Amino acid sequence: MPHDEEPLRPLDQTEEKLVRALGNVMTALPRLVDADMVRDGALPLSEYTPLMFLSEAPHHRMRMSELAAVCNLSLSGMTRVVNRLEKQGLIQRAKCQEDLRGWNAVLTGDGLARLREAWPSHLASIRRHVLDNLAGHDLAALGAALQRVATAP
Numbered sequence: 250m251p252h253d254e255e256p257l258r259p260l261d262q263t264e265e266k267l268v269r270a271l272g273n274v275m276t277a278l279p280r281l282v283d284a285d286m287v288r289d290g291a292l293p294l295s296e297y298t299p300l301m302f303l304s305e306a307p308h309h310r311m312r313m314s315e316l317a318a319v320c321n322l323s324l325s326g327m328t329r330v331v332n333r334l335e336k337q338g339l340i341q342r343a344k345c346q347e348d349l350r351g352w353n354a355v356l357t358g359d360g361l362a363r364l365r366e367a368w369p370s371h372l373a374s375i376r377r378h379v380l381d382n383l384a385g386h387d388l389a390a391l392g393a394a395l396q397r398v399a400t401a402p
Contacts, residue, residue: 282371286367286371291366291371296333297367297371300334300361302319303340304356304364310354310356312354313328313342313351313352313353313354316354337359338357339356341355341357342355
């Protein structure tokens with residue numbers, strides 16, 4: 250038995266619907282938002298997301314491994330995205346001053362400007378695909394519950 254818990258209990262119909270819907274959201278939402286952003290001529294979601302996190306980080310910089318973690322990418326996947334963004338002049342790499350072994354991704358002024366240009370498309374897509382469909386629900390409670398799911402051991 251997993252984790253010395255009580256015996257496994259099958260999902261009831263409501264639980265099964267919730268788990269399946271959550272799985273559908275996890276796969277469909279990024280594709281929907283990306284398609285909207287690309288259609289609008291904004292950044293693809295895979296490039297928007299690291300720029301967003303860098304814009305919120307102190308001094309607009311994050312260690313590459315930390316950026317990969319918050320973007321839910323492997324380090325090699327993050328490196329490929331940063332390579333693309335670096336070629337566009339939206340990110341620069343800088344040696345970590347703390348240990349001189351690692352690298353930081355640093356948001357450039359052009360990167361911040363491009364993020365600001367893409368933000369309305371991202372916001373409109375998130376409102377259309379997520380928030381408009383959750384009108385009337387307790388968003389604070391839902392957000393807290395989903396955060397618990399995301400951080401559970």
